[in-house]
Amino acid sequence: MTDEHYPDRMVIMLQAIWGIGFLSPGGRPEVARLIGDADLSGLAVLDIGCGAGGIAVALAEAHGAAHVSGIDVEDTVLRHARALVARHGLTHRIGLAKVAPGPLPFPPGCFDVVFSKDSIVHIPDKHALMAEVFRVLKPGGCFIASDWLIGHDDAPSPAMAAYIAAEGLDFGMASPARYRDAMAAAGFTGITTTSRNLWYRDAARQELARLHGPEGLAAAGLVGRDFVNHNIGIWQRMIPVLDTGEHCPTHLHARKPG
Numbered sequence: 001m002t003d004e005h006y007p008d009r010m011v012i013m014l015q016a017i018w019g020i021g022f023l024s025p026g027g028r029p030e031v032a033r034l035i036g037d038a039d040l041s042g043l044a045v046l047d048i049g050c051g052a053g054g055i056a057v058a059l060a061e062a063h064g065a066a067h068v069s070g071i072d073v074e075d076t077v078l079r080h081a082r083a084l085v086a087r088h089g090l091t092h093r094i095g096l097a098k099v100a101p102g103p104l105p106f107p108p109g110c111f112d113v114v115f116s117k118d119s120i121v122h123i124p125d126k127h128a129l130m131a132e133v134f135r136v137l138k139p140g141g142c143f144i145a146s147d148w149l150i151g152h153d154d155a156p157s158p159a160m161a162a163y164i165a166a167e168g169l170d171f172g173m174a175s176p177a178r179y180r181d182a183m184a185a186a187g188f189t190g191i192t193t194t195s196r197n198l199w200y201r202d203a204a205r206q207e208l209a210r211l212h213g214p215e216g217l218a219a220a221g222l223v224g225r226d227f228v229n230h231n232i233g234i235w236q237r238m239i240p241v242l243d244t245g246e247h248c249p250t251h252l253h254a255r256k257p258g
Helices: 008-018 027-035 056-063 076-086 126-136 156-168 174-186 197-212 214-223 226-242
Strands: 042-046 067-072 092-096 111-118 137-146 189-195 250-253
Touching: 008 076, 008 214, 008 226, 027 056, 027 137, 027 226, 056 067, 056 076, 056 092, 056 111, 067 076, 076 197, 111 126, 126 137, 126 174, 126 226, 156 197, 156 226, 174 189, 174 250, 197 214, 197 226, 214 226
Parallel strands: 042 067, 042 111, 067 092, 111 137
Antiparallel strands: 137 250, 189 250
């Protein structure tokens, strides 16, 4: 038995949908869109919630980060990440560590960039998180992230509640307004929040089609038909709340004053 949210069969399932090393949508192209015009060449990057390692590898291999420190709270995803990093020959540029939930285990001002992709949804206290991100960044450093957001600060609609319950994860969703407030309270400037809802409405439908198609069939051979069908049910609950805008994946950017 395990209390991990991402055991092996979940990692296998999500990688079947999103690609080896990725536990969230879009793969390397979405990582590149998130980074935008930022130049990571030669920089020290912290990857919060590094998952199965695909993002850390992309940051080093495709975006030139000098060193990526990937952290996560679960052993299984880190095992997958370490294997991926080794296959890409990047163990000298990517370090991976298990951490406990709470304050970041780093001294002040040691990273040029703090990066996270669709992981900090699991951290409910956004103000405490942003204060920690601000602390570990060097002056002039950047926070670059995407996250699963809810479009308002009220209680979730019944449809949204049903989707969150189907996910079975410890989602601590916040609104764009709450994220902006948390970043501003921490001291960040240049704060932007950019909705990716329209993009993911279409992408989620493509993912559901893959679950019904050869990718889902292949995954069923590894994790069982019932587990694939369970994930099909999650996507079927997610798409309606994407269509209403209540579920709004969002890019987050901010800078620590220099």
